[in-house]
Amino acid sequence: MTHANRRGVRRRALLAGAAATALAAPAIAQGAPRVARVWGEPGPYGGVFVQGMNEWAQRNNANIRIEIEQIP
Numbered sequence: 001m002t003h004a005n006r007r008g009v010r011r012r013a014l015l016a017g018a019a020a021t022a023l024a025a026p027a028i029a030q031g032a033p034r035v036a037r038v039w040g041e042p043g044p045y046g047g048v049f050v051q052g053m054n055e056w057a058q059r060n061n062a063n064i065r066i067e068i069e070q071i072p
Contacts, residue, residue: 037066
């Protein structure tokens with residue numbers, strides 16, 4: 001194997017490793033717990049909706065928590 005050919009092989013190996021790392025990063029981030037914020041008007045309806053969605057997420061292991069923020 002010539003020196004130039006070895007350099008090309010090494011470069012391709014480094015690029016393949018970098019590509020694999022870049023593709024694995026989003027998959028690792030998906031394991032973190034997530035929070036979804038829902039905007040709603042003040043009143044009981046938003047709270048009931050959020051409670052129902054949190055129960056659904058817990059039953060389905062969705063790894064998400066729903067919170068409500070009121071519209072100012």
